[in-house]
Structure formats: structure tokens, C-alpha cells
Amino acid sequence: MIPVATPIIDEEEIEEVVKVLKSGFIAQGPRVAEFEEKFASCVGTEHAVATSSGTTALHLALLAAGIGKGDQVITTPFSFAATANAALYVGAEPVFADIDPETYNIDPEGIEELITPSTRAIIPVHLYGQPADMDPILDLAADHDLLVIEDAAQAHGAEYHGRMVGSMGDAACFSFYPTKNITTGEGGMITTDNEEIAEMARILRAHGETERYNHAYLGYNFRMTDIAAAIGIAQLGKLEDFNRRRIKNAEYLTDSLRDLEGVSTPHVAAGVKHVFHQYTLRVPGSRDRLMKFLNKRGIGTGIHYPKPIYRQELYRRMGFNASCPVSEKAAEEVLSLPVHPALTDEDLERIVDSVRDFFGQN
Ligand SMILES: Cc1ncc(COP(=O)(O)O)c(C=O)c1O
Numbered sequence: 001m002i003p004v005a006t007p008i009i010d011e012e013e014i015e016e017v018v019k020v021l022k023s024g025f026i027a028q029g030p031r032v033a034e035f036e037e038k039f040a041s042c043v044g045t046e047h048a049v050a051t052s053s054g055t056t057a058l059h060l061a062l063l064a065a066g067i068g069k070g071d072q073v074i075t076t077p078f079s080f081a082a083t084a085n086a087a088l089y090v091g092a093e094p095v096f097a098d099i100d101p102e103t104y105n106i107d108p109e110g111i112e113e114l115i116t117p118s119t120r121a122i123i124p125v126h127l128y129g130q131p132a133d134m135d136p137i138l139d140l141a142a143d144h145d146l147l148v149i150e151d152a153a154q155a156h157g158a159e160y161h162g163r164m165v166g167s168m169g170d171a172a173c174f175s176f177y178p179t180k181n182i183t184t185g186e187g188g189m190i191t192t193d194n195e196e197i198a199e200m201a202r203i204l205r206a207h208g209e210t211e212r213y214n215h216a217y218l219g220y221n222f223r224m225t226d227i228a229a230a231i232g233i234a235q236l237g238k239l240e241d242f243n244r245r246r247i248k249n250a251e252y253l254t255d256s257l258r259d260l261e262g263v264s265t266p267h268v269a270a271g272v273k274h275v276f277h278q279y280t281l282r283v284p285g286s287r288d289r290l291m292k293f294l295n296k297r298g299i300g301t302g303i304h305y306p307k308p309i310y311r312q313e314l315y316r317r318m319g320f321n322a323s324c325p326v327s328e329k330a331a332e333e334v335l336s337l338p339v340h341p342a343l344t345d346e347d348l349e350r351i352v353d354s355v356r357d358f359f360g361q362n
Contacts, residue, residue: 002347004300004338005179008242009231016230023226028206031226035233036189039174042157042236043166045191047198050229051205054153054175056222057188058086058123061149061171064190064200067092067120074114075123075151076106077308078327083125083151084309088318092120096310098324102267104128104280104334107326108136115140121147126155126165128304128336129181129246129277130269134160134168149173153188156181157243159273166191171201176228181242181277182235184228245341246276249348253279253337256352262286262359278304279339281355287335293358294337299351302336 020031032050040048051057067073069091075083077096084094097110106124122141124132132150141148148169152158156174158165166172171194176187192198203210208219224232254265264282268274283290291301308327310320337351356362 001298002300002338002343002351003340004302004336005340006342007178007183008238008340008342012234013231016234017227020226020230025226027225028223029226031229031233032224035224035229035236038233038236039189040191042239043164043172043191045167046193047191047195049190049192049198049201049205050224050232051188051190051222052224053186054173054177054188055082055086056220057173057175057190058082058149058151059089060201060204060220060222061173061190061192061197062086062090062092062121063204064197065121065147065149065171067147070118071120072116072118073121073123073149074111074119076125076127076327077310077322077324078104078305078330079125079127079151079309080153080305081309081312081314082153083123084315087123093118094309094320095119096308096322096324098326099330100133101326101330103130103133103269104330105130105132106137108133108140111137111140115144115146119144119146121149123149123151124169125151125153126158128266128280129155129158129275130266131155131158131160131165131272131274133269134163138168147171152191153177154180154277155275157239157273158275161271167193170194171197176232176235181246181275182232182239184224184232184235187224187228187232242341243275246339247274249339249341249343250274250276250279252348253339253352257281257355260356260359260361263355276339278302278336280304280334280336282330282333283335284333286358287333290355290358291335294351294354297350297354299354300338303334304336305331307331
């Protein structure tokens, strides 16, 4: 079986973890501080705050930015549920804007009409590793005095017109789940140039403590461990190489599949560095059949995502609805193929041959 995603862990990560285990500091300690410093320097922000997951990074970023009850945040429904759940955690209301049919990222054109006096923030997601169209989003936010929190969970190392993903909004959130471009097992990171957001995120990450046993706020335990950070430091050193391999694999797949009728290969917007967290085909009419065909041939696939977030049972029950026809259609037609750096040339050939076989165009 060729998995749709796999972490790449070698001796370096193992040795670094062993060093931590022998050091006596296994919870949040010096390795977390080192990972934060290196990650901030990689993204080019003043601050980075490590967390226990991408989800807790989003939760903390919204809290630290002062978003809460009565506030609305505008985001995309075509994402992992955690993006919108973060708004619910803080008592805010996610409001869904439809996506661009080619990049699957939030369409800036649909945002303005959703802005109300309660709107506090926009949360664009850099889906599949491709940066959202940030310039019009940042302009809208400036015009309406809104915050921008980037969900960069899938886009470590991606760039938008020369700017690093994670450095453009008021804050940004990354995930280090094992399927992501780099991993720490579980883990997350907030990046920001805003000192107050960073400081508040640090306080709320550790029980709202401003001093030991002085709890000024209702905080959480959202800390990363030094064990995870040691893996993260080793992985960060390989991010550029991992991304280069993802991009090369994606180029091979696109070159080999772009002439196929019945399939659209991924569109890369002008001026961006897409880091191919996912390589997602669009397969109108035959997505599910292609998926079964590939799975039978031992090729893992993924559907990111099978329904817009507002159609999830939780959101239905809470009374959410939205009209996002582009997202609805994408949810029926997208299929992600393996693109990760562990693929061999033979794996890639097998993937291409199988997709072409399905369409009888080999
Ligand atoms: C777009 C997006 N946002 C948020 C998350 C949440 O990250 P985590 O799984 O690390 O909590 C993920 C990843 O799963 C994601 O893909």
C-alpha cells in the first residue's frame, strides 16, 4: 500500500528524543524555547509560541486576540473542522464565505458582503499548502478594522508574493500532526509580530499564570513537550528538502496527468510557492469510483473534505447554514493522491499508471 501521507522520522529525531529523555526536562523546557526561536526565524516573525496541537494554537490565538462571545469571524467552510471549531471554543460565531474554484481557498470577493458590526476577524486557510489570496484579504481587514488569523496548518514554508505564510496576518497557526509537511507527533505553533498576542498566548497556554500559582485568567494546559520540540527542531532543518520533494512529486504527477480527460490537476496561482501538503485532483462524476479503483490497487487517497463545515452534524444541530455552492461542488469532486517526500519513482509511476488505467487512457 502506498499511504496518502506518512511521517519521515530517522536517526536524528530518535537521537534528539533520547537526549531529551535523558535530560530530565521532558515537559515544556529549553527545547521548546529553542524550537520557538528557530520557527520564528524561519517564518520571519518576532514571536512563536508552541502549543500542544494546531487546534489549540487556533484556540489560543483567538483568545489572545480578544475574540469571544458575540463576535463573528469569517472563514472558509472548505477546511478541516478545527478551523471553525476554534471560533466556537471562544464563543464566537464562524461565518462562512465560499471558495475560489481553482485554488479551493477562501474567495476574497465573497467576504465583504458578510462583514457586520460584529465581525472581528478573518481566518483564511492556506489549503493543501497553497497560500490564500492574502492581499485583498489584508486590504479588507484594514478597511474594516478586522484581525487576520492565518490557518497555516497545511502550509509550512509556503510563500505568497515573496512573503512567508505565517508572517502576513496578526497571527498564524501551524500544525505538526504526523500527516503535515513537518511533524512533532502532536503539536502546533502560533507565529506573530504582535507582542501582546504572543504574551497572552504564553500566559493562557499555561493555566493563565502570570507568576507561579498566580492565575490571572482562565487558562489551559496547551503546552508542547520538550520531547515533541526535539522532533520538531530536527524536522524544521529538513523542511526545505521535504517541500522541494513534494513540489517535484507534484510536478511529475501534473505533467503525467494533465492531458487526461475527466480530471483537473491542481492549479497553482501566480506568485505563490505551493508546498503541496496535498496533491488534489478534481474528478467530476467519477471521484468515488476512482478512489475505490486506486485503493484496490494499493494506492491510498484522501477526500479533503467530503462536506463543507456547515454541513457537519454539529453545525447542523447548532442551526448553521450557508450558501457556498463552490465548496459544495468541490466536496463532491476532490480526491487527494499521495505526494509526500517518501514516495519513490516507482510509487509515482504506479500512481500515474493506475489513474490513467482507470480512465482507459494509458
Ligand atoms: C486546516 C487545518 N486547521 C487546523 C488543523 C488542526 O491541527 P491539529 O490536528 O494539529 O490539531 C488542521 C490539521 O489537522 C488543519 O488541516
